Amino acid sequence: MTHTHVAIIGGGLAGLHAAWLLRRGGVHFTLLEARDRLGGRILSVDERGKPSADGFDLGPSWYWPRMQPAIADLIAELGLAAFPQASDGDVLVERMSREGPQRFRGDAQEPLSFRLMGGTGALVEALRRDLPEQCICLDAMVTALTLTTDGISLTITGSDGSASHTVSADHVIAALPPRLLASSVTFTPPLDADLMRRWHETPTWMAPHAKFLAIYDRAFWREAGLSGTAQSMVGPMPEMHDATTGSGMAAWVTGPWQERLSLGGSETSLSEPGYLAGAVVASRRAAAAHLGA
Numbered sequence: 001m002t003h004t005h006v007a008i009i010g011g012g013l014a015g016l017h018a019a020w021l022l023r024r025g026g027v028h029f030t031l032l033e034a035r036d037r038l039g040g041r042i043l044s045v046d047e048r049g050k051p052s053a054d055g056f057d058l059g060p061s062w063y064w065p066r067m068q069p070a071i072a073d074l075i076a077e078l079g080l081a082a083f084p085q086a087s088d089g090d091v092l093v094e095r096m097s098r099e100g101p102q103r104f105r106g107d108a109q110e111p112l113s114f115r116l117m118g119g120t121g122a123l124v125e126a127l128r129r130d131l132p133e134q135c136i137c138l139d140a141m142v143t144a145l146t147l148t149t150d151g152i153s154l155t156i157t158g159s160d161g162s163a164s165h166t167v168s169a170d171h172v173i174a175a176l177p178p179r180l181l182a183s184s185v186t187f188t189p190p191l192d193a194d195l196m197r198r199w200h201e202t203p204t205w206m207a208p209h210a211k212f213l214a215i216y217d218r219a220f221w222r223e224a225g226l227s228g229t230a231q232s233m234v235g236p237m238p239e240m241h242d243a244t245t246g247s248g249m250a251a252w253v254t255g256p257w258q259e260r261l262s263l264g265g266s267e268t269s270l271s272e273p274g275y276l277a278g279a280v281v282a283s284r285r286a287a288a289a290h291l292g293a
Helices: 013-024 069-077 121-129 178-184 193-201 276-288
Strands: 002-009 029-032 082-084 090-094 102-104 114-116 141-148 151-157 165-174 186-188 226-232 261-263
Touching: 002 013, 002 151, 013 029, 013 121, 013 276, 029 165, 069 276, 141 178, 165 276, 178 193, 261 276
Parallel strands: 002 029, 002 165, 090 226, 141 186, 165 261
Antiparallel strands: 082 114, 090 102, 141 151, 151 165
């Protein structure tokens, strides 16, 4: 059985940021990701759907620097370039199925949202570059957590159902939505029933939504004086935007698990839960306990 000081479950933005902070603080960690890639809900792809260094975002796209200083500061520290979301031009609104879309003069966006050059995948790559390869385990699905006399034993199974193995840790940071953690991991001893109910009832941000990208040879809507933003009350697509590329609450964990398990997913953030900024805030809080902060 291998041992690590901190085991991080989830290789999305929250897990990567927690690992990045621990790495800078000299704390030994192991990052466990069930998928065969890092990034979680962040994925930037080309027109063929393949991961790209200058891709379209299939997951989160925007951040708001003035409202979300945590993510803005991280992007600046990593030296990533950003550009404002295209918003010049008129907006189309479809109110009812028996009426055609109506055109309205677009207002200046306030606060202004920004996107990253290369897509949000650039943020994942920038964090990953600073992490030792030997500390990252892909295709590693955590299926059980067991409290021991001196820490936590994690049962890990390959995503293809391959034989399981165990890793021991002094502490675990669960950097994934509480609902997913509750439904996919078995806890021994069992978690308090009220706590499990709360985890199950915590919505996962954007879980019921899907994102669709249409690729065009040119941004013809701009030639027509449109911003690329459209809204429909009819569906099936309620919102459309120009996707042109730029070239913790203490009650989250209670009982005997409180000293060994921290939640660091975006949905557990005290501010901007579910957003990119929430992932940064929550993971910073979870990592701080191991950095003397």
